[in-house]
Amino acid sequence: MTSRGKARREFIKNISIASSLVSLPQLLHVPLQQGAADKKKIVIVGGHPDDPECGCGGTIPKLIEAGHTVSLLYFTNGDEGIEGKTHEKAAAIRKKECLEACKVLGTKPIFINQVDGESVAGNPQMEDFEKKLFAENPDVVFAHWPIDSHKDHQLSSVLTIQAWMETPVPFTLYYYEVCTGNQSFLFHPTDYVDITSSHALKLRALACHKSQHIITDDGKYTADMYSCGHPSIEDFRGRELGVARAEAFIRMTGKGFGKLIL
Numbered sequence: 001m002t003s004r005g006k007a008r009r010e011f012i013k014n015i016s017i018a019s020s021l022v023s024l025p026q027l028l029h030v031p032l033q034q035g036a037a038d039k040k041k042i043v044i045v046g047g048h049p050d051d052p053e054c055g056c057g058g059t060i061p062k063l064i065e066a067g068h069t070v071s072l073l074y075f076t077n078g079d080e081g082i083e084g085k086t087h088e089k090a091a092a093i094r095k096k097e098c099l100e101a102c103k104v105l106g107t108k109p110i111f112i113n114q115v116d117g118e119s120v121a122g123n124p125q126m127e128d129f130e131k132k133l134f135a136e137n138p139d140v141v142f143a144h145w146p147i148d149s150h151k152d153h154q155l156s157s158v159l160t161i162q163a164w165m166e167t168p169v170p171f172t173l174y175y176y177e178v179c180t181g182n183q184s185f186l187f188h189p190t191d192y193v194d195i196t197s198s199h200a201l202k203l204r205a206l207a208c209h210k211s212q213h214i215i216t217d218d219g220k221y222t223a224d225m226y227s228c229g230h231p232s233i234e235d236f237r238g239r240e241l242g243v244a245r246a247e248a249f250i251r252m253t254g255k256g257f258g259k260l261i262l
């Protein structure tokens with residue numbers, strides 16, 4: 001076969017794969033039939049405990065309400081996240097908080113057990129990550145936007161991208177933002193979810209991460225990670241969408257489906 005013929009065949013194959021993949025609007029806005037085939041498996045990858053909740057905590061209840069199952073895959077255990085505690089003690093506390101947050105949201109926790117701040121993306125780590133991710137047989141995966149100031153966010157995202165490229169069963173990949181302007185950079189959303197009605201549940205899930213609470217100026221407690229600009233991000237994304245609060249995402253265009261700009 002000529003190289004042009006091979007490329008054409010590959011293009012047609014990719015089109016059929018892409019058209020069979022599910023998107024956020026389909027997940028949230030198309031009424032589900034009563035069959036199990038309409039229920040999708042969704043995995044949200046976070047660098048630390050509370051990252052999936054910060055970036056997707058308002059979207060998760062809407063996905064669950066639409067009949068899908070959602071798992072939160074925590075890349076590290078936040079081992080460095082409690083001052084004065086050893087890695088082991090901090091990890092044990094924060095994993096317990098993850099379980100509580102997952103209970104509030106109705107999600108399943110998955111732990112990769114890498115060490116906070118010391119994450120590695122070598123071949124053994126990639127194999128372990130893919131094994132745990134593929135075991136979920138996901139239809140849709142959400143990962144950190146890779147242009148991020150935190151290495152754990154970067155590496156968990158890069159491993160997800162690698163898995164997306166290698167998976168024997170294609171899944172849709174979305175990116176989410178955390179602490180934009182401080183951690184996520186150059187984030188230009190393609191998809192939005194109105195989280196006005198689910199925001200209270202997001203805050204309840206974040207409240208489970210008690211070890212991360214800080215006292216605000218008015219004497220109240222808030223989640224440290226969430227206070228890193230997330231209320232403003234939700235407000236701004238809401239303005240872009242025309243609602244009170246929103247979470248925003250970038251859909252990965254896949255395997256030859258990038259836009260031609262020149």
Ligand SMILES: [Zn+2]
Pocket residue numbers: 047048051150153
């Ligand atoms: Zn994080």
